[in-house]
Amino acid sequence: MRNFLIITCVHHYAKNGKYYAYGPYVREINLWIRNKEKVTVLAPLISSQQPGKIDLAYVHPNLKFESVPAYHIQSWTARFKSLVQVPYILIRIFMEMWKSDHIHIRIPGNMGLLAMFVQVLFPFKFKTIKYAGNWDPKSIQPLTYKIQRWIANSTRFTRNARVLVYGNWPDNSSNVVPFFTASYRKEEEEPVFKIPLRKKLKLVYIGAIYDGKNPEIGIYLSKILVENEIDFEFTYCGDGVMRRELEELSEELGLSDHVTFLGNVTAAEIKEILKESHFLIFISQTEGWPKAVAEAMFWGCVPFTSAVSCVPEMVGKNGERGVLLSKDPEKIYQTIRSFLKDEMLFQKTSTAAMNWARAYNLEKFQAEIEKFE
Incomplete structure (x- = not known):
């Protein structure tokens, strides 16, 4: 045998x-x-x-x-x-x-x-x-x-x-x-319908919460969004050594009404969250094939991520399927603003991301x- x-x-x-x-x-x-x-x-x-x-x-x-x-x-x-x-x-x-x-x-x-x-x-x-x-x-x-x-x-x-x-x-x-x-089978494919960006912006972070993933960027981005009176919600899915620190920082900055920490969640729960979310905020220092990015793209959630490993090949070097950024919350906010001003740009990028990711089932x-x- x-x-x-x-x-x-x-x-x-x-x-x-x-x-x-x-x-x-x-x-x-x-x-x-x-x-x-x-x-x-x-x-x-x-x-x-x-x-x-x-x-x-x-x-x-x-x-x-x-x-x-x-x-x-x-x-x-x-x-x-x-x-x-x-x-x-x-x-x-x-x-x-x-x-x-x-x-x-x-x-x-x-x-x-x-x-x-x-x-x-x-x-x-x-x-x-x-x-x-x-x-x-x-x-x-x-x-x-x-x-x-x-x-x-x-x-x-x-x-x-x-x-x-x-x-x-x-x-x-x-x-x-x-x-x-x-992560997904072809039979799991289904149309995705997200609420308009201007109605309520939905952001998500998926992964372990430790310094190598730079999860604090989402908190500082959330602070900027509040200061600019943008209606949004930011969901953290995952756990790690920095979780308590970020929860305390969120409370200190008055973000509790906008930022939610769910801890570790099931694959089914992540799927439903990604179907509703507009943007993944995932500026990691090192990755291989980041499943958080690929899974987000599968559900039309546009990734804001870093140019490490094969990520530029995933999202497109010209930004046709996502956005490559450094860990600067202000630059992330400015890029989000460009999508808020042009809903069709978001729809085009979201569809391109989804089509690419669904080829890898x-x-x-x-x-x-x-x-x-």
Whole structure:
């Protein structure tokens, strides 16, 4: 029986005999494993926690979960623990790779780093390597990410592999395949009808609330909108270390009537919010293929986002499907004003965004990954 091995640093949770992890990741993996005879997942299992709203369960009749420690080196205590944990994890990775027929590695990440070293010992086994971060060679990234990228791109150290990356970049080796991801099926497509911008402007932020995503921009933008007497609502979907800080800042600036923090919400709830929203405010410092942007575009929600990774390809370098901006709330406001003055411009951009995003559905994704079986 052929064994499909998945190695990832994504944290997992067990409940009622099923294994759960971050929803968008599992939704994609369930497509990878749909036609596989046997599946083994090698990843951290957090036994002290239960799955949350945004987590989904793997769907496969013959799935085996192999738990390893969720190691890191962010403190001296963790570094000392890793002296024992890392050799143990390396041995576990080697053993599982030995028993597998197809090795699927998710990078960048701490598990991916170890797996990329070990896979060198298996040049004749077929591998698919998903680089879910920013493949841009000029981007500022941690050294460990650059190491993983270099090994994956090397045809000397990584053989018999297809490395799936977001975007087209000049230094790609024959290993590399420009790729994409998806969130919705074609059957989910439906017409979108939004209320006029001038009646009530609806803005949304989707994602983890921490400094790398610059979520505070939405608060400062909201303050400018209030000062200019624009009727609007701003919805934050997501959680993170900065959430409480932003909630307090919102209250301090008198924005409580306009800004709402929903925390983690289900995929179904996000879908309904995006269908009603006009603009996504998502000025992240680094991304791979930002699902927040792609999902917003699928529902005609025009993204205001940053020019990182393949995002310019997604929204169009000339702004035909979205707006590329820096983290300057005043410039974002001025761009919103141009849409407020020209409702037809919004409709044109919204439709273009929707048409582009709907070309990348889960059926297309499934068809593409089946080429790597």
